[in-house]
Amino acid sequence: MSTEESTAAGALAAALRADPNRPLLTYYDESLGERTELSAVTLDNWVAKTANMLVDGAGLGPDDTAGVLLPAHWQTAAVLLGCFAAGVPVRTVPEADAAPVDVAFGTPGRLAELRDLRPAETYLLGLRPMAAPLAEVPPGAADFVVEVRQYGDRFVPAPVDPDAPALLGPAPVSQAELMARARRHAGESGLLPGGRLLVPVDGEPDPMAWLLAPLAIGASVVLCRNADEARIDAIAAAERTTSRT
Known part of the structure; x- marks a missing residue:
């Protein structure tokens, strides 16, 4: 199995090579009047900054863990x-008696849950339009968008073992298995390579559906929050989506 098939980073690299300027992820929040569009190269820059922050800033690697309590x-x-x-495995659901994580990411509204993860470092995301910083940062935490901007937008990783854990839980999931599941999910949902998936996100859809499945097969995604059905239909037409969750 190739690296592109067996790791999320490989899938993003494939999207970059295919068309770096093609819209890869578009996000709407109708309550804020927000539309944010990320091409493959723009998303890759944010991913690189985050990875550099983890590796160069926090000194983390495959033997460490991250807690991620964030919406779509x-x-x-x-x-x-x-x-x-x-190569830092992720825990997305707090578990009783789990070992502390080394770094945690979440919204200010979930600060108590983040503290339950007992992280060495905590980054808060306000998820505001234009990646605006938080108005106030609680003690013991840092503002993700302020901190991550200090790091380079190119990341040169050490080789990531496809068989190493990507998601932690009662049954850890490797990078290779995660991407295999993503491809299966895409096939079962009818999403095709080059397609454009519309995902209403008033709930909290699994990242498998809104992020990894499209990425794994070379599709793109439109996330839409706080929209009624009429507005969702209008967004679908404007964005030329081909399928919907």
Whole structure:
């Protein structure tokens, strides 16, 4: 199996080679009047900054862990893919008696849950339009968008073992298995290479559906929050989406 098939970083690299300027992830929040579009190269820059922050800033690697308690959002994509690129396994669901994580990412509203992960470092994401910083940062935490901007937008990783854990939990999932599941999910949902997937995100969809499945097969995604059905239909037409979750 090739690296592109067996790691998330490989899938993003394939998207870059195919067309670096093609819209890869578009995010709407109708309550804020926000539309943010990331090409493959723009998303890759955010992913690289995140991975550099983890590796060069925090000194983390495959023997460390990250807690990620975030909703579907373009910044969440940068965090998750940055962790996978750096080879840092991710815990997305707090577990009783789990070992402390080395770094945690979440929203201010989930600060208590983040503290339950007992991280050495905590980064908060306000998920504001234009990646605006938080108005106030609680003690013991840092603002992700402020900190990550200090790092380079190119990441040169050590080789990531496809058989190393990507997601932690009762049954850890390797990078290779994660991407295999993503391809299966895409096939089962009817998403095709080059397609454009619309995902309403008023709930909290699994990253498998809104991020990894499209990435694994060379599709793109439109995330849409706080929109009624009429507006979702209008966005689907404007963005020329081909399928919907």
